[in-house]
Structure formats: C-alpha cells, structure tokens
Amino acid sequence: MRIRPTRDDLGNAEGDMTPMIDMTFQLIAFFMVIINFSEAEVSEAVQLPASQLAQPPEIPPEHLLTLQLTADGNIILGGQSMTMEQIGGALSRERQLFQLSNTSLAEVTVVVRADRRAKTGVVQELISKCQDTGFERYALRAEQATAD
Amino acid sequence: MRPRNQDIGPEKIDLQMTPMIDIVFQLLIFFIMTFKIVAQEGDFSIKMPQKPSAGPPNPNQLPPIQVRLSSDANGNLTSIQVGQRSLGRDFGALRAEILGIIGNERGPGSIAENTEVELDCDYNLNYEYVIDAITHVSGYTQDGKVFKMLEKIKFARQRPPA
Numbered sequence: 001m002r003i004r005p006t007r008d009d010l011g012n013a014e015g016d017m018t019p020m021i022d023m024t025f026q027l028i029a030f031f032m033v034i035i036n037f038s039e040a041e042v043s044e045a046v047q048l049p050a051s052q053l054a055q056p057p058e059i060p061p062e063h064l065l066t067l068q069l070t071a072d073g074n075i076i077l078g079g080q081s082m083t084m085e086q087i088g089g090a091l092s093r094e095r096q097l098f099q100l101s102n103t104s105l106a107e108v109t110v111v112v113r114a115d116r117r118a119k120t121g122v123v124q125e126l127i128s129k130c131q132d133t134g135f136e137r138y139a140l141r142a143e144q145a146t147a148d
Numbered sequence: 149m150r151p152r153n154q155d156i157g158p159e160k161i162d163l164q165m166t167p168m169i170d171i172v173f174q175l176l177i178f179f180i181m182t183f184k185i186v187a188q189e190g191d192f193s194i195k196m197p198q199k200p201s202a203g204p205p206n207p208n209q210l211p212p213i214q215v216r217l218s219s220d221a222n223g224n225l226t227s228i229q230v231g232q233r234s235l236g237r238d239f240g241a242l243r244a245e246i247l248g249i250i251g252n253e254r255g256p257g258s259i260a261e262n263t264e265v266e267l268d269c270d271y272n273l274n275y276e277y278v279i280d281a282i283t284h285v286s287g288y289t290q291d292g293k294v295f296k297m298l299e300k301i302k303f304a305r306q307r308p309p310a
Binding site for chain 1: 161162163164165167168170171172175187188189190191192193194195196197217223269270271272273274275276277278279280282283286287288289294303306307309
C-alpha cells in the first residue's frame with residue numbers, strides 16, 4: 001500500500017534557523033575579538049631583520065610616521081611607493097599635517113621598517129631626509145626572533 | 149469545544165544540521181586560506197636631531213664608542229671594528245668588548261647610561277647587520293630575561309656609495 005505524506009509531515013520540512021544564527025553570532029564574536037584595530041602599516045614587500053631584543057614597546061608612541069624601505073630602495077609611505085627623490089615632498093606634506101594638528105615634530109616617532117637586504121647607506125639617506133624635514137625620533141623596526 | 153490536537157503527543161523536532169554544517173565548512177576553509185603566522189615586531193629607538201639640543205650639555209656624557217662595520221660590494225659584512233680594535237665578523241666579540249668598556253654597573257650615573265654608540269657603516273652593508281650590531285650593543289638575553297647594556301645609539305655621517 002502506498003503511504004501518502006500527511007499534512008503534518010509536510011509542515012516539518014520548514015528549516016530551523018537557530019543553529020545557523022548561533023554560528024553566525026559566534027562568527028561575529030570571533031571576528032570582533034581577533035580584529036586588529038591598530039593602524040599598523042605592513043607591506044609584504046619588506047622582510048624585516050630579526051632580533052632577539054626587538055620587543056613591542058610597553059607604551060606605544062602616540063604620534064607615528066611609518067616609512068618602509070624595500071630591498072631595491074623604494075620607499076612606501078601611506079601605501080604609496082616612491083623614490084628617494086620624491087620622499088622629501090611627501091615628508092613636507094606630513095610635516096604640514098602634524099603642524100595642522102598642533103603636534104610638535106619632536107613628539108613624532110618615525111618608524112623605519114627597512115628590508116633586511118636594504119643598503120645601510122639608503123637607510124641613512126632616508127633618516128637624513130627626515131632630519132632635514134625636522135623629525136628627531138626614530139625607531140628601527142625588527143622582527144622578534146626566538147632565543148638561540 | 150474540544151481542541152482538535154489535544155490527543156496528539158509532543159512533536160518531534162528535527163534539527164536541521166545542513167545550514168550549520170555549511171557555515172562551519174565555510175569558516176574552516178576561510179581560516180585555512182587566511183591563516184598566517186605573524187611574528188611580533190619591536191623597535192630600537194634612536195634619537196638623531198639634526199641640531200644638537202639647545203640645553204646645556206650633559207657634563208657626565210662620555211665620548212661615543214665608535215663601531216665600524218665594513219662590507220664588500222654585495223653588502224656582506226667583512227669586519228667589525230671597535231675604535232682601533234678589529235673583531236673579525238664576530239658579533240659576540242662586539243658584545244664582550246662593549247661589556248668590557250661599560251662594566252656591570254647600570255642605572256643613573258653609570259658608564260652605561262652616559263655612553264653612546266656611534267655606528268659607522270659602509271654604504272652597501274646589508275641592513276640586517278646593522279640590526280645585529282644594535283642588538284649586540286644594546287643588551288642580551290639570559291634564561292629568558294633581557295639584560296640591557298647601551299640605549300643611546302646613533303649613526304655616524306653617511307659614507308659615500310662605493
């Protein structure tokens with residue numbers, strides 16, 4: 001004998017949304033916890049040198065300017081790649097922005113994220129350009145290495 | 149009037165696992181694709197104003213220790229020199245030399261506090277050797293503890309390209 005589905009059986013086909021909603025909320029909670037709100041500029045083109053003593057500062061500097069230097073001598077500032085000749089103008093613009101926000105350049109830390117294969121002379125040239133603009137504090141960034 | 153479904157027992161609730169499994173798999177694939185171990189980063193602070201500070205000079209300030217790093221045309225380190233003393237390519241010897249100069253005393257008024265290191269590097273030298281040198285003059289780790297040595301570090305005048 002053929003059994004036909006009853007009205008009640010058809011009613012049970014409605015999907016239960018509870019587990020999906022549970023998972024969605026868990027997902028949202030997870031992303032809220034792990035999301036990194038820091039405005040760290042990190043370029044994949046730069047491989048930092050490693051150092052055992054490179055430790056994140058206990059009190060991060062309030063005013064930062066991050067300059068990244070690739071192995072071939074290109075400088076990345078605010079996501080834009082430029083040459084050593086162009087960086088002077090860009091640094092002047094940054095100086096104006098800091099001055100507009102009433103920030104003294106002596107309070108600004110210039111973070112130098114230079115590639116491990118970059119030439120030291122080029123790093124010094126970059127620091128020299130920053131000195132010409134009026135910046136005083138520098139932080140040479142390195143990747144934390146494990147102890148030997 | 150008698151309710152129609154009074155004699156029907158409690159309904160069996162079928163849990164729909166499909167959407168949850170869909171999302172779990174999507175989540176898993178997302179994490180597998182985006183998983184990346186990011187090493188922590190740290191800074192070495194150097195203060196290099198263009199003009200010396202306007203205030204009176206520190207009377208206890210000692211002359212800087214000159215550390216010379218030479219390289220070949222490819223940027224490989226060829227020698228380390230502290231003052232006139234050559235240390236080969238051994239950064240451990242550099243640390244020992246600095247420790248010999250500053251001694252074990254630390255804190256306010258100590259030699260370590262009033263001594264500065266001036267790094268004089270060849271233009272072509274790979275930057276990783278500079279960080280190595282800074283690491284070896286600024287401290288060391290022992291049993292997971294960090295022991296600081298010198299904190300004042302600056303660069304000498306830039307050398308011309310070879």
